[in-house]
Each structure stands twice: as C-alpha cells, then as structure tokens.
Amino acid sequence: MASLSFITKIVTTTLVLLLIGLLNIEVTLVSADNQEWYYDWNVTFQYTAPLGVSKQIIVINDEFPGPLLNASTNDVVNINIHNNLDEPFLMTWNGIQMKRNSWQDGVQETNCPISPGHTWTYSFQLKDQIGSYFYFPSLQFHKAAGGYGPIRIQNDELVPVPFPQADFDYDILIGDWYNANYRTLRNALDNGMELPLPDGVLINGLGPNQASMDFEPGATYRLRISNVGLRTTLNFRIQEHLLLLVETEGTYTMKQYYDSLDVHVGQSYSVLVTANNTGDVSFYMLATSRFTPMPLVGSVFIRYSGFQGMPILPPNSGLDLYDYRYSLDQALSIRMDLSVGAARPNPQGSFHYGTIRINRLMTLRNDVAFINGRLRHTVNSVSFVHPDTPLLLADYYKLPDEFQTESIHDTPDEIFPRMGVSVINATYHDFVHVVLQNPLIDIQSWHSDGNNFFVVGMGTLPWTVRNMGSYNMYDAIYRSTVQVYPTSWTAIMIKLDNEGMWNFRSQNAERWYLGQELYIRVRGEGKDDLKNISPYDQAPIPANVLKCGRAASL
Structure with missing residues (x-):
C-alpha cells in the first residue's frame, strides 16, 4: 500500500509539496508486538501566508502541519519536544487514551510548561485503541x-481491519484560520472581547486552490479527516464522489455512504473514497x-490522469449554512459496528454499555457571563481559573488551598457566575451519565481527555428523565468529542476506566481559553494517596517531571 503522495502546489513556481499523506521517516511499519517509538521535534516560529497575509506560525521540524505520529495499539511513544519559541509551550494529544498516565496529557493542569529554550520528553503507553487523531499546542492560544x-494508531496485526485495504492513506487536516497573530487574538480575549469571524479555511496548511x-481511476483512498480549527464546524465533501x-476517533462505524460530513471542532473521521471517474477531469475537495x-471555503483540486485544467463544477457545498436538522440527523445516523474488533479481537459490541448500572448523573450547562467586567464562559456557573500549581502536582504533593472538589456542582445552579478551580471527584470504573446542556444560540463542541464516551442521545431543551426513553442503548458511537446544537442537549455515558486527573473541555479554543472546562479526578475506591499506588493505579510521577508553582522547590 502506498503511504505517501506528492501533490502539486499551484503557485508561480513548480514546488512539489507533501500536502497529504504526511510521513515521519523515523517510524516504520508496526508489528503485532508492542513497540517503542522515538520522535525528536523542534518547535519554532516561521512566517507564511496561506490566505495571502504573512503571519507568524508554529512549525514542527520546519513542517506545517507537523509530522505524522504513527504507532500501534499498546505501543510506547517517546517524543522529545524542543521549545524554541519565546513562550512556554505544551503539546496535547487529542483523543489519545494514555494508560493511567495523565502526567503526559499536555494540558495546563497536568503538565508544567516547557520553558523557552528547554526540552522535555513525553513518554506514554497507548491504551487499547486504534484510529485517527491529531495533536496540537494547548497553551497561550x-x-x-x-x-x-x-496521529494514526494502527491495528495489531492479529486484529483485521474490517474493510478492504485502501490503495492510498492520507491525513486531511481542515480548520478555520485567522490572519491576525495569535498574540493579537489572545490579547483581545484577555481584554474581554469576542473574536470575529475567521478569515478563511485551510486544508493541510494551505489556502483555497x-x-x-x-x-x-479505480483506486481506493482512505482519508483521515480532522477538524483542527479554533471554532468553526466544517462540512467536508468531494464533488461527484461518495x-x-x-471509523471515527477509534471506533469502527457501520459502513454508510454520505455526500458530505459535518466535522465539528476537534472531531476526526475516516472515510473511503473510490476514484470512480476516468479521463481528463478535475473536481473540488x-x-x-x-x-x-x-x-468560508477551503479547497483542493482532485485531478484525474494528471489533468491540469479547472473543475467544471463550481465550488458550492449545496448545503444551507444553518441547516441544523440535516446535521443532527446525520449525527444520529452514525452508529458503532457491533460485529467487528478494533483494538482487540473481540467485537466492539461485546461491551454491553446499555446493561451497565449508572452510578451517577451529571448535568453540565455551558453559558456565557461577565465576571469582574470581563467576558467569560462557564460550566454550571463556574468559569475555570488556573491555580498557581498544576492540579496533578498539587494533588500529588497534597498542597492545601489549590483546589476543592466541591467547587462545581453535578447540576446547574442559579448562583451568580463566578471564577473557580473546577474539579470533580470520581471513582474508578464508575459509569457516569452526563447531560451536556447548551442554552446558547451557537453550537458547542465538548472533549474528554483520558476516557471516551457513548453518545446516546440528542434533542432540544429542556432535558428531562423522560428523554432517557429515546436513548440509543444498543449501538451508540463511542468517541472523545461531541457537538451540542443550539438550545439543545447531548447525552453521553462514560465508563471511567482510566485513573488520573483528566481534562473535560470545550473544543472551541476561545471558550476553552475563557474558562469553559473542568477536571475529573478519577481514583480507585479508597486510593486517595498518589504517593502510595500500585502498578494498576495512576502511573507514578515521571522521573523527568517538570515542577512549577508551589511545587517548584519540592
């Protein structure tokens, strides 16, 4: 199978780029045995102008987008991050389920930042998972x-992929883009302003056309599509191709054909596309x-037989921009394939989530508020504020007054919106029913680090227990990022099978930056001391742990 494609960049030069099918030459073919992989990434600034305006961007090993992280189920991954920026830096791994190791999660409350000019090595073992994901910087906007x-996580060789092997395998990173410098955008948020509409859409770091x-002709292409943008849902399609x-975020889906897919911020999908045309012709992706x-439209030319002409059809998605009903119906149509294995040989459907006793009901309502005269976003009236010391370090060293687990309630309250360090205590192996409520008129996107969830229902507000009768308790999709439509609710169920301090956040970067997040502290029953753990509990503190805040001298 070919794993690399050369795609011609249409500029005044004849420069040939590796636009799609990003390949890291350090990684070779995976095998059935667990392996250990090593990456060495230099994080630097460069200038580019994907929408015609020069802008300072972050590149990894001089690449934008960055190199492919490629591993297999249960492999160990080691990534040296050399921070050559002039600001602290962290990388997080969107959708990767590390085994009991939130020390490596790469968000502000699990890792101290990598200082400018310094290097830190992430080292973690993947859980039992496969699929398509992405990584991104988590600090400072x-x-x-x-x-x-x-990111690609391949199947173990003993577990067959439940569809014909594609001839080509490409990563397609789509996302909205601002021409303004990230510091300008960050300062606007710090000063209580909302961000304007983005300036455009990029596909693998390049602007339209x-x-x-x-x-x-006749070849099959696997496209691993991820929405890596800041705030905008994107509809993905290829003209005249189904x-x-x-697959979505590690779950093999029932195989269904779509004309297009709504990919919400932070989500990833795998689709197969058959090149069913012949002759000299072009289409728009x-x-x-x-x-x-x-x-806002991003586009790439799909060309047959090396044809260099323009597509005949105009670049029109054919969709009503505000057709929420279409998007909702599509979301509800995406189901798990119960008959096939994924990370393990046993079928995905062998975990009968619909028969598990629910231990806890949580209702989380997002909202917007002005606190101390500044625009903030809240969850159950609390807007997250970062303490002096990362929560995981504060928990390990038992530092008083850094956080209190009762600071956020399981249900919305009518208390005046406030700042707080939102941490929820939870017990290992609990099965939690979470109702995400969105009273606002714009769409939300939520993500869970550490533990995936079943998306069992969606509907319009208000939510009541009667709505549970409409839940899909049989073959709901299992994933890490889900949307909540305007004035609507989404119900998810989470099996907390990964100990640690895990981030639960808005995938909208603006809302996340302004406080729409919380942390779920998952501990085994009666195991509250991180310093006295067994190999089956939360991973021990790393030997190379970075210390900051009140833990800096400990």
Whole structure:
C-alpha cells in the first residue's frame, strides 16, 4: 500500500509539496508486538501566508502541519519536544487514551510548561485503541498559530481491519484560520472581547486552490479527516464522489455512504473514497463552514490522469449554512459496528454499555457571563481559573488551598457566575451519565481527555428523565468529542476506566481559553494517596517531571 503522495502546489513556481499523506521517516511499519517509538521535534516560529497575509506560525521540524505520529495499539511513544519559541509551550494529544498516565496529557493542569529554550520528553503507553487523531499546542492560544499534526494508531496485526485495504492513506487536516497573530487574538480575549469571524479555511496548511491531489481511476483512498480549527464546524465533501464512513476517533462505524460530513471542532473521521471517474477531469475537495453568517471555503483540486485544467463544477457545498436538522440527523445516523474488533479481537459490541448500572448523573450547562467586567464562559456557573500549581502536582504533593472538589456542582445552579478551580471527584470504573446542556444560540463542541464516551442521545431543551426513553442503548458511537446544537442537549455515558486527573473541555479554543472546562479526578475506591499506588493505579510521577508553582522547590 502506498503511504505517501506528492501533490502539486499551484503557485508561480513548480514546488512539489507533501500536502497529504504526511510521513515521519523515523517510524516504520508496526508489528503485532508492542513497540517503542522515538520522535525528536523542534518547535519554532516561521512566517507564511496561506490566505495571502504573512503571519507568524508554529512549525514542527520546519513542517506545517507537523509530522505524522504513527504507532500501534499498546505501543510506547517517546517524543522529545524542543521549545524554541519565546513562550512556554505544551503539546496535547487529542483523543489519545494514555494508560493511567495523565502526567503526559499536555494540558495546563497536568503538565508544567516547557520553558523557552528547554526540552522535555513525553513518554506514554497507548491504551487499547486504534484510529485517527491529531495533536496540537494547548497553551497561550498557540493553536491559532498552527503547531498541529496528524496521529494514526494502527491495528495489531492479529486484529483485521474490517474493510478492504485502501490503495492510498492520507491525513486531511481542515480548520478555520485567522490572519491576525495569535498574540493579537489572545490579547483581545484577555481584554474581554469576542473574536470575529475567521478569515478563511485551510486544508493541510494551505489556502483555497493552492494544492492539487492526483486520483488514479479505480483506486481506493482512505482519508483521515480532522477538524483542527479554533471554532468553526466544517462540512467536508468531494464533488461527484461518495464518502464511505468507516471509523471515527477509534471506533469502527457501520459502513454508510454520505455526500458530505459535518466535522465539528476537534472531531476526526475516516472515510473511503473510490476514484470512480476516468479521463481528463478535475473536481473540488471542499471544507465549507457551517453555522456562520457567510460561507468560508477551503479547497483542493482532485485531478484525474494528471489533468491540469479547472473543475467544471463550481465550488458550492449545496448545503444551507444553518441547516441544523440535516446535521443532527446525520449525527444520529452514525452508529458503532457491533460485529467487528478494533483494538482487540473481540467485537466492539461485546461491551454491553446499555446493561451497565449508572452510578451517577451529571448535568453540565455551558453559558456565557461577565465576571469582574470581563467576558467569560462557564460550566454550571463556574468559569475555570488556573491555580498557581498544576492540579496533578498539587494533588500529588497534597498542597492545601489549590483546589476543592466541591467547587462545581453535578447540576446547574442559579448562583451568580463566578471564577473557580473546577474539579470533580470520581471513582474508578464508575459509569457516569452526563447531560451536556447548551442554552446558547451557537453550537458547542465538548472533549474528554483520558476516557471516551457513548453518545446516546440528542434533542432540544429542556432535558428531562423522560428523554432517557429515546436513548440509543444498543449501538451508540463511542468517541472523545461531541457537538451540542443550539438550545439543545447531548447525552453521553462514560465508563471511567482510566485513573488520573483528566481534562473535560470545550473544543472551541476561545471558550476553552475563557474558562469553559473542568477536571475529573478519577481514583480507585479508597486510593486517595498518589504517593502510595500500585502498578494498576495512576502511573507514578515521571522521573523527568517538570515542577512549577508551589511545587517548584519540592
């Protein structure tokens, strides 16, 4: 199978780029045995102008997007991050389920930042998972400057992939883009202002019509699509080609054909596309904004037989920008394939989540508020404020007054919106029912680090216990990022099978930066002391742990 494709960048030069099918030469083929992989990444600034305006961006090993992180189920991954920026830096791994090791999660309350000019090595073992994901910077609004890249977790050789092997395998990173410097955007948020509409949409770091991709007639292409943007849902399609959905965030789906897919911020999908045309012809690959006042469009030329002409069809998505019903119906149509294995040989459906006793009901309502005269976003009336010491270190060293687990309630309250360090205590192996409520008129996107969840229902507010009768308790999709439509609710169920301090956040970078997040502290029953643990509990503190805040001298 070919794993690399050359795609011509359409500029005045004849420069050939590796736009799609990003490849890290340090990683070779995976095997059935657990392996250990080593990456060495230099994080630096460069200038580029994907939308015609020069902008300082973050690159990894001089690449934008960054290199592919490629491993297999249960492998150990080691990544040296050399921070050559002039600000502290962290990388997080969107959707990667590390085994009991939130020390490596790469968000502000699990890791101290890597100081400018310094290096730190992430080292973690993957859980039992496969699939398509991405990484991105988690601090200082750095994501607005890029710094993201694709992740693939391959099947163990003993577990067959439940669809024909594709001839080509490509990573497609789509996302909204601002021409403004990330510092300018960050300062606007710090001063209580909302961000304007993005300036456009990029596909693998390039603006509209800046790249082309050759299709070979009759060949099958696996496209691993991730929305790496800041805030905008994107509709993905290829003109005159159907998308066969086969996987989303580590779960093999029932195979269904779609004309297009709504990919919400932070989500990842795998589709198969058959090159079913012949002759000299071109089509558009499109990523079009949804639920925005005006359409923003990213595009790549799909060309057969090396044809260099323009597509005949116009770059029109054919969708009503605000057709929430279409998007909701599509979301509810995505189901788990119960009959196939994924990370393990046993079928995905052998975990009968619908028969598990629910230990806890949590209702989390997002909202917007002005606190101390500044715009903030809240969860159950609390807008997250970062303490002096990362929560995981504060928990390990038992530092008083850094956080209190009763600071946020399980249900919305009518207390005046406030700042707080939102931490929820939870017990290992609990099965938790979470209702995400969105009273606002714009779409939300939520992500869980450490533990995936079953998306069992969606509907319009208000939510009541009667709505549980409409839940899908049989083959709901299992994933890490889910949308909540305007004035609506989404119900998820989480098996807390990964101990640690795990981030639960808005995937909208603006809302996350302004406080729409919390942490779930998962501990075994009666095991509250991180310093006295067994190999089956939360991983021990890393030998190379970075210390900051009140833990700096400990």
